[in-house]
Amino acid sequence: MSRVAESERSIVVGAAPEGARDAQSAAHAVREMFTAIAPRYDLLNHVLSFNVDRLWWRRTARTFAQILAQSDCRILDLCCGTGDMTFALRKQAENSGPQILGADFSHAMLQRAQSKSLDKAAENGTRATPRWIEADALRLPFPDQHFSLVTSAFGFRNLADYDAGLREIVRVLKNGGECGILDFGEPRGLMGRLYRIYFKQVLPRVGTMISGVRGPYTYLPSSVERFPEPPEMLERMRRAGFREASWTPYTLGIAGLYRGKK
Numbered sequence: 592m593s594r595v596a597e598s599e600r601s602i603v604v605g606a607a608p609e610g611a612r613d614a615q616s617a618a619h620a621v622r623e624m625f626t627a628i629a630p631r632y633d634l635l636n637h638v639l640s641f642n643v644d645r646l647w648w649r650r651t652a653r654t655f656a657q658i659l660a661q662s663d664c665r666i667l668d669l670c671c672g673t674g675d676m677t678f679a680l681r682k683q684a685e686n687s688g689p690q691i692l693g694a695d696f697s698h699a700m701l702q703r704a705q706s707k708s709l710d711k712a713a714e715n716g717t718r719a720t721p722r723w724i725e726a727d728a729l730r731l732p733f734p735d736q737h738f739s740l741v742t743s744a745f746g747f748r749n750l751a752d753y754d755a756g757l758r759e760i761v762r763v764l765k766n767g768g769e770c771g772i773l774d775f776g777e778p779r780g781l782m783g784r785l786y787r788i789y790f791k792q793v794l795p796r797v798g799t800m801i802s803g804v805r806g807p808y809t810y811l812p813s814s815v816e817r818f819p820e821p822p823e824m825l826e827r828m829r830r831a832g833f834r835e836a837s838w839t840p841y842t843l844g845i846a847g848l849y850r851g852k853k
């Protein structure tokens with residue numbers, strides 16, 4: 592039976608960092624956490640994922656190649672952090688592509704995205720750089736039906752209310768627009784057991800050591816454990832108004848891409 596039973600529908604399901612009492616304090620704690628690790632975020636990402644994260648961003652961008660080839664549309668990368676998913680979309684779109692926006696509620700993460708943007712613009716000459724906007728994914732400052740594609744990489748899981756997040760994505764998408772949510776999963780079997788040892792025991796220690804901040808890298812495995820499994824997430828997407836909802840596992844299910852159409 593589905594975990595999203597009728598009687599459960601009023602319960603808010605979302606990120607719950609240690610000490611959070613409600614959705615507001617959860618969002619506040621998440622923002623503080625990412626602000627604290629912003630200076631080391633990229634380094635940690637690449638070290639802890641053995642650089643596989645780059646492949647996941649690229650694969651996600653390739654999935655939406657058709658939309659990214661259109662020059663007259665708008666793309667939003669939600670919870671963009673330091674911008675690597677946004678840059679992968681920009682690269683896939685090439686020079687003539689659409690307008691691409693990265694949004695995040697941590698100013699420190701966006702500052703790093705902006706400075707990487709300037710470096711990339713200097714390297715790549717004419718390729719248009721993404722625009723960055725400080726915004727809460729649960730209250731986006733955009734009109735209805737504004738975007739042809741909304742993506743989010745490893746950010747959606749951190750929202751304090753997943754259903755509200757999905758509804759907000761549906762609101763800003765045009766009819767026929769698409770959504771791609773890339774996030775961690777929990778692989779099964781022997782691989783899953785080995786992965787859990789790494790994810791729960793090795794990663795928090797290395798993350799804490801390199802970042803110098805204790806909370807975020809113990810929060811990461813617990814947030815993945817708390818995140819709905821694919822069947823539940825797909826049902827939540829359908830309920831929010833998506834059709835053709837699907838999940839594609841990446842790297843044996845360590846991560847995966849949720850897709851849906853408005």
Ligand SMILES: C[S@@+](CC[C@H](N)C(=O)[O-])C[C@H]1O[C@@H](n2cnc3c(N)ncnc32)[C@H](O)[C@@H]1O
Nearest residue numbers: 625670671672695696697727728744745746749
């Ligand atoms: C794990 S990082 C992912 C960054 C980037 N997308 C990537 O793939 O590396 C999660 C990001 O989500 C942002 N975030 C979490 N909740 C948010 C919210 N409600 N609104 C906007 N950004 C949020 C955090 O500030 C953080 O930068």
